[in-house]
Amino acid sequence: MGYVTEQLLAALKEARVRKGLSQRALGVRSGVPQSHISKIEAGDVDLRMSSLIALARVLDLELFVAPKKSATAIKSIIDSSNGAYNQDDEPLPAAYNLDGDENDE
Amino acid sequence: MGYVTEQLLAALKEARVRKGLSQRALGVRSGVPQSHISKIEAGDVDLRMSSLIALARVLDLELFVAPKKSATAIKSIIDSSNGAYNQDDEPLPAAYNLDGDENDE
DNA sequence: GTAAAATATATATAAAAGCATATCACTTGA
DNA sequence: TCAAGTGATATGCTTTTATATATATTTTAC
Numbered sequence: 001m002g003y004v005t006e007q008l009l010a011a012l013k014e015a016r017v018r019k020g021l022s023q024r025a026l027g028v029r030s031g032v033p034q035s036h037i038s039k040i041e042a043g044d045v046d047l048r049m050s051s052l053i054a055l056a057r058v059l060d061l062e063l064f065v066a067p068k069k070s071a072t073a074i075k076s077i078i079d080s081s082n083g084a085y086n087q088d089d090e091p092l093p094a095a096y097n098l099d100g101d102e103n104d105e
Numbered sequence: 106m107g108y109v110t111e112q113l114l115a116a117l118k119e120a121r122v123r124k125g126l127s128q129r130a131l132g133v134r135s136g137v138p139q140s141h142i143s144k145i146e147a148g149d150v151d152l153r154m155s156s157l158i159a160l161a162r163v164l165d166l167e168l169f170v171a172p173k174k175s176a177t178a179i180k181s182i183i184d185s186s187n188g189a190y191n192q193d194d195e196p197l198p199a200a201y202n203l204d205g206d207e208n209d210e
Numbered sequence: 211g212t213a214a215a216a217t218a219t220a221t222a223t224a225a226a227a228g229c230a231t232a233t234c235a236c237t238t239g240a
Numbered sequence: 241t242c243a244a245g246t247g248a249t250a251t252g253c254t255t256t257t258a259t260a261t262a263t264a265t266t267t268t269a270c
Binding site: 034035038041042046 | 215216217218219225226
């Protein structure tokens with residue numbers, strides 16, 4: 001299923017849980033049916049961009065494509081943003097790098 | 106088709122062209138058939154994660170999910186990385202933010 | 211133990227991915 | 241100037257699979 005994808009799914013699920021949303025609640029807000037979210041989180045589906053974007057939006061996540069060379073800088077930003085706990089008291093969403101250094105596909 | 110997705114597709118295509126790859130060449134290297142790349146770039150397909158990742162890898166792009174709050178910092182990194190021309194003389198890949206500020210889906 | 215909430219499974223349908231082939235854009239040579 | 245050849249992108253059709261709806265199962269709170 002690929003390392004990259006696994007990281008992504010973990011990020012989505014963690015963000016959902018952090019926000020205290022059930023699959024159903026997330027489903028309602030995002031328009032993605034709960035049953036599908038279940039499959040997505042279980043990793044038995046290769047989800048489409050539109051699904052990913054719909055979920056990310058509700059979870060206050062954004063998607064980026066960036067040159068590999070800027071990867072470490074970006075990671076460090078994400079890490080610091082995720083550091084322990086953040087400025088404004090809201091539960092912080094997870095963020096992970098979806099790198100391809102490992103094997104995928 | 107959604108602003109987010111359009112940005113992404115533009116980034117993919119620009120990166121391919123910058124690298125001087127034909128759809129076929131990219132197809133061979135990524136494992137995604139040329140016919141499908143054609144459809145993807147034309148925007149008449151809602152591609153799956155695995156396809157996106159396969160293409161991005163060949164194009165020296167990486168995929169990130171990050172909290173919205175770190176978006177501007179990340180964008181600035183990407184921008185500077187893309188500034189005019191880059192350090193090592195290789196043609197620089199494009200990078201875009203896939204933000205959700207606009208409407209999508 | 212039961213009700214309610216949350217997640218998972220079954221089945222049907224729509225759409226992406228794959229393969230073959232067609233079309234288009236340029237050359238170049240007769 | 242136009243036919244043939246070549247490289248590139250697009251289109252048609254089939255297969256595979258994500259997605260949607262409905263329902264079942266599992267988990268949690270009382």
